[in-house]
Amino acid sequence: MTVCARMRRDLGLALLLLLSAAVESDGMSPPGKPVFLGCRSPEKETFTCWWEPGSGGGLPTTHRLYYEREKLEGTHECPDYHSAGKNSCFFDKDHTSIWVDYYLTVVASNALGNATSGHFKMDVMEIVKPNAPENVTLQVMKREDNPYLHVRWEHPHNTDTKSGWVTIKYELRVKHRNNNEWKEYTSGTQTQFNLYNINPGEMYVVQVRCRLDHGSWSEWSNSTSVKTFNYPQNDKPFWILVSALSTVPFLTAMCILVIKRKYVKKVLLPPVPGPKIRGIDVQLLKRGRSEDVSNALIINQGFPSVPAWKDEIEDYLIVSDDVLLPDPHRKKKSLTVAAGFHLNLEIQCKESLGQRDWEKAEERKNGIDTFPPQLPTQKQLCPNVTFVHAEATDQRWPIHDAAAESTVQLLAPTGYVDIQRHKSMQEEADGNEMDYTRVNDGNILILQKDKFPGCMDVQRQEENIPEDYSRVKEVDGDNKVLLQRQSFSADSSCGEKGTPYTDCTNKKPINPHVPGPSKVELIGSGYVDTIY
Amino acid sequence: MSGTIRSVSVVWLLLLCLVLCRTLTGTGAAPICANAQAGCYAVSLANLFDRVVQHSARMHGISNDLHSEFEQYFLPSKNQVGRVGRNCHTSTILTPNGKENAQRMAREELTEVILKLLVAWRDPLWHFHRSMAHHHDFTNFSSDKALEMSDMVHELRKGVERVAEKMQTLGLMSDPVNSQVSPEALPPPDSGEWRRMKDYDLLYCFRRDSNKVKNYLKILKCRIVPEHGC
Secondary structure, X not given: OOHHHHHHHHHHHHHHHHHHHHHHHHOOOOOOOOEEEEEEEOOOOOEEEEEEOOOOOOOOOXXXXXXXXXOEEEEEEOOOOOOOOOOEEEEOHHHOOOOOEEEEEEXXXXXXXXXXXXXXXXXXXXXXXXXXXXEEEEEEEOOOOOOEEEEEEEOOOOOOOOOOOOOEEEEEEEEEOOOOOOEEEEEEOOOEEEEOOOOOOOEEEEEEEEEEOOOOEOOOOOOEEEEOOOOHHHHHHHHHHXXXXXXXXXXXXXXXXXXXXXXXXXXXXXXXXXXXXXXXXXXXXXXXXXXXXXXXXHHOOOOOOHHHHHHHHHOOOOOOOOOOOOOOOOOOOEEEOOOXXXXXXXXXXXXXXXXXXXXXXXXHHOOOOOOOOHHHHHHHHOOOOOOOOOOXXXXXXXXXXXXXXXXXXXXXXXXXXXXXXXXXXXXXXOOOOEEEEEEOOOOEEEEEEOOHHHHHHHHHOOOOOOOOOOEEEEEOOOOOEEEEOOOOOOOHHHHOOOOOXXXXXXXXXXXXXXXOOOEEEEOOOOEEEEEO | XXXXXXXXXXXXXXXXXXXXHHHHOXXXXXXXXXXXXXXXXXXXXXXXXXXXXXXHHHHHHHHHHHHHHHHHHOOOOOXXXXXXXXXXXXXXXXXXXXXXXXXXXXXXXXXXXXXXXXHHHHHHHHHHHHHHHHOOOOOHHHHHHHHHHHHHHHHHHHHXXXXXXXXXXXXXXXXXXXXXXXXXXXXXXXXXXXXXXXXXXXXXXXXXXXXXXHHHHHHHHHHHOOOOOO
């Protein structure tokens, strides 16, 4: 073998190696097996099928789709590879039959070989999936206080709804802009829908989809959104509510104020205490009779009434010697009990004693002379009986005791028994303590002397005491005043019951000053006064 | 006392009779006649069409459900089905396979096709239901659906016949349709081709045929009485 031949052989080997290397580095191979992705008919009149080519194989590969059909003889190739894009096959109306089975295959081929996909069987009836509805519009419709959303759309343009070939059913879904929760509604075959449960001031997003007969649902349409108005009327019901709620407590407060106006008045305008003059009867003043008014005003003044002393002699109490008997026919005398009379009597003591005194007085009515000797005991029992001295006034208070009945009316807390006293007596009035037992219920006023020296005082002052002057000793019942006859004897029987003071020697005849029946009228001042 | 009870019971009986009579003479009892004769009340053609269309839609829905159930239980591999595929026993009936074909077809022919289909499925469905009842693999729900389906086929056929009558009386359709569709004209149904079919194939075929019927009826309706919902 020559060297040249050997070299040629080596070159050939090298070339072969190179070629094989080159071939392997490029990856040329028969094409991979394509895979069917699926088919779809948007309107039940045409359909499209897609496939996925297998590994490229490096060489230019062509794909072909072949199909066989029920009730159709032979194998046919795809009529349109381009209308629907790459790796697709579009069957137009002429090549589409419904309710028949198609058997599809795709063959990928290149220079090195072929690859066939598996059979894909389909019926157009099963692969119907329409396009999404179009022209979705969203409007906010105002309707008084109930606004609502009005959604409108159109059927996908390639579907035929007029001939009844397909029946489209729609569905829509709504959500708030920021929310992620969709709310779905079925619209049936209507191409519009009203949404009523919307909130004002919100952004709403709506999508629609459809399907043909019992086919697959389409994709959701593009989102359409709208913003609802922020209704100003929202404030109105709020303010109405506020005013309504505030009216109720306001009204109740007013009612309460009106009902309790007196109390309110008392609180806001506390009553200014009116002037209260002791002894003045406001009712009397109100009555307005001048004489009453003047009487009320004057009597209660309580002047020292110096001139009164001058007239003192003229002021005397006229009493009679007659026994005071309770006689309903006689006129009543009255004894005022003034307010100044201060009794620290305990009521029990008073009452008990009063009862006894009353009884005793009753007995005495019939002529028992002696003054109940228990008066001193009364004093002991009621130690705190004090006597407020009386002041002489120019008032007369003659008491026609015998012929007249006297009535003693106790003006309860305001009454006091005012006994006319001589001036000299008055000087010692403070020291004098006369005990007066006052009984409320029987209106009995029992006067008593505790200190018999008082009697002495009386005696001492006898000279000044006018003849007609008597002291009221005891008020017996409603119509009896027992007068104490003043005697100058040292006999302590001065303290005794005095209707017939026969014991007292210094009896002075008392001329009844008053010819006729007289009565003692009670005046608020407490002075016993005889009224003719 | 007994007199009042008797009178009350008589009154109650009368009331009952009235109620019953009313219900009996109500909408159910009055026959639907093609012409508005005395004693029956006439339903409009549009109304009739609506009824049959809805009926057919429901029938197809049931068949769809049953078919999906079957697919879950007995999922046949796609490859198993041969190229020729199944052969439905109704494949001999010529049916338009597209919209244009269906629209081009005369209404008499279309009605005839519908009726043929419905007639052809009466027996197979009844047998299907029987076989389902025997097989305890299926739920009671499926068996009820099968029964309902077979009933609906029967009723739908009657309804379509009524529609055809109405159309003929209204002059919308020529007369000899009915005679063509009479059962005698059809090939004997007991040839039993369908007996050899498996249940799953039967369901598949019926699903397709019920879809056909529904579509054809809708086309007819929208062609003849297009007012409502076309």
